[in-house]
Amino acid sequence: MLPGAKPDWDYVTLDPVRGFLFIGRRADGVTVWDVRSNRVVRTIEKSEEAGAVILVPEFDRGYTANEDGSTTIFRLSTLATIDRVKFGDDSDSGFFDPVTKQIAFTMGDSHKIAFVDAKTGRPAGDLSIDSKKLDGTAPDGEGNLFMALRDRNAVLKIDVKSHAVVARWNTDGCEQPTGIAYDRGGKRIFVGCRGTKPVLAVMDATSGKVISTHEIGRGNDGVVYDSEARRVYTSNGVDANLVIYDQLDADTYVLSEATTTRPYARTMALDPKTKKVYLVTAEGTADPVMKINKAVAPFYPNRYYPDTFTVLTFAPHE
Structure with missing residues (x-):
């Protein structure tokens, strides 16, 4: 703590x-x-x-x-x-x-x-950019960035050298795209979607087509792809879970596990060697005197208690 x-x-x-x-x-x-x-x-x-x-x-x-x-x-x-x-x-x-x-x-x-x-x-x-919610972004290793526009239900492809948008794709079946990760080998974009039906969307990085969607928890803010383990991690703060999918091939994904974390642990980092996942959170309250961000959750905390900030560590099963 x-x-x-x-x-x-x-x-x-x-x-x-x-x-x-x-x-x-x-x-x-x-x-x-x-x-x-x-x-x-x-x-x-x-x-x-x-x-x-x-x-x-x-x-x-x-x-x-x-x-x-x-x-x-x-x-x-x-x-x-x-x-x-x-x-x-x-x-x-x-x-x-x-x-x-x-x-x-x-x-x-x-x-x-x-x-x-x-x-x-x-x-x-x-x-x-015609958006106020420029969210998760991932490089493709070829000089481009994929960026989620949460308030436009879209993903951009940006040429960094020319500072120009070269493609814009709608995230069909994925509302409020937030976290993003990229599989360079399979040319797949992984998008965490916060909408009324929270899902992980798998997109073709060439055409922008949504290949499939997979259920995750509410309040997504982080997506990480482990190319070595061929595994996709999503951190979901409202439902307090870490939902993980195994990638069998570019278009096939199966649930690996859904681990309980702590409320509002929404962002994460993965150690590529140890495979440990790190998240952070704190204890809070939805104070009715202050504005509550109901777009995330009806009682999303707007005030956190002193000295409750915590680092969480999750290790893979032995």
Whole structure:
């Protein structure tokens, strides 16, 4: 359990080499948690309002996505902050493209994506998007990003080099697409869908066609694909479960297990070597005096209790 007067969070990112879990805790900044010794290593300086962390080991850099439209750049090897740089007016998350070496920062309130050079930290351009809910994003390894538009029931294919949308596909049978992962070998996009019928949608990355859908829990915010194990993980905060599917081939999926987690543990990180899954959550309440996000759940917490923030670890069966 981690201390904090007003727990809040969004995404988690794992550095599997060092065993560090980077947790975007918004007002509390980025907490670095050692998953091997189960202790806090440090808080990244000048990372207040951070909701996500993007790691770029080849440049020994880490970048945060801060709500005020800035990024805190730090050295991955020492965790020392280098600078806090403004690139826009808001930011939700960020995603690294390994081909162009650019980071795409999603800016829902501004209806656009800001691109930043991951080596220098300098702005590289932007792209306007007709959406306020720019959600999960995954690189295809060929210079493109697949991005979910939760309020448009669509997935975009974005050419990062040209900063242009090259395809837009409707997510038929998938309402409120949120988390995304990609299978490069099978050319399949995995999309977590939050709608009235929560499902994992499997899309053809060439045509954009939805091949199949598979039941998951409510409140999805994370999808991870393990190419080695050929397994798809979905973290679902409202139903408090981790629903996992085995991939038999590109178009065939069977339920592996549905493990109970904790309420509102909605984002996750997978260690590709140990196969452990890390999630975070806190105890909260839906205070009727404050606005409740009923689009997620009728009693979705809008206030969390002090000193209840928790890191959860799930290991595979022996």
